[in-house]
Amino acid sequence: MNQQDLIAWSRRALADARSVVVLTGAGISAESGIPTFRGGMQALWKSFDPQTLATPEAFARDPATVTEWYDWRRLKCREALPNPGHVALAELERRVVSRGGSFTLLTQNVDRLHQRAGSSSVTELHGNIMHWRCAATHRSVDPPDGPIPEYPWPSPHHPKAFVRPSVVWFGEALPSDALEIAHRAALAADLFMSVGTSAVVFPAAQFIELAAQTGARTIELNLEPTPISSRVDASIRGLAGDILPRII
Ligand SMILES: NC(=O)c1ccc[n+]([C@@H]2O[C@H](COP(=O)([O-])OP(=O)(O)OC[C@H]3O[C@@H](n4cnc5c(N)ncnc54)[C@H](O)[C@@H]3O)[C@@H](O)[C@H]2O)c1
Known part of the structure; x- marks a missing residue:
């Protein structure tokens, strides 16, 4: 056909x-x-390896970069x-x-x-990138309208934890x-x-x-x-x- x-x-x-x-x-x-992850003209992670940013291990290793990356994407989705x-x-x-x-x-x-x-x-x-939560307690934390003021973002619910986006990372269920x-x-x-x-x-x-x-x-x-x-x-x-x- x-x-x-x-x-x-x-x-x-x-x-x-x-x-x-x-x-x-x-x-x-x-x-x-x-942008999409794969295929197409402007693959989102062309210059970054998804595996280095979208995993719990990456967040544990470099929470500042992972948070900044997701906050950039969150703002891009809000503007779209x-x-x-x-x-x-x-x-x-x-x-x-x-x-x-x-x-x-x-x-x-x-x-x-x-x-x-x-x-x-x-x-x-x-999941969805507009919703963020404490990585330790899973309690919701609302991101500001503009950029998150600090990368990584300390959790208000746990003294040692950071806030993360409620998206499913590679390796997560x-x-x-x-x-x-x-x-x-x-x-x-x-x-x-x-x-x-x-x-x-x-x-x-x-x-x-x-x-x-x-x-x-x-x-x-x-x-x-x-x-x-x-x-x-x-x-x-x-x-x-x-x-x-x-x-x-
Ligand atoms: N907009 C978003 O929320 C967003 C953006 C990028 C990646 N992701 C994440 O990507 C992962 C899943 O991968 P995926 O398979 O959804 O995406 P992918 O990036 O792997 O593939 C996108 C597919 O869309 C096709 N495509 C591109 N532009 C198109 C168009 N205009 N019309 C029709 N088809 C088009 C491409 O050929 C490709 O096969 C998920 O983890 C998802 O959360 C989400």
């Missing part, structure tokens, strides 16, 4: 579906000016605006729910742009409640769509396989081929902000 046919097929599949699950990755926010891809998914949720169906949006993103676009059923698999929601939604889905994710970050990438095994129709939207491209019903190449409004 050519791109036009794939879009038409996806539009019909979405219109027929009663239980819709969408998984998004960094690609959907790229057009909002938030939702793009037509985020807006289209919020509209899809309204339509599916208004016809009595169920809709689940799973995101690997930490930027909160789905919520700002109007999506209400968002499950954050990797995903939140169990989010995993449970994702698992149940994937099993119940009759349509599963993956948007702007390189599909190499597990276990999130497994959900589309799970949905396919239980009979869901599957759609992938990405700029490039990924490990799941050959296994989905419709693999569409293009910009999320261009294609999603056309499908939805």
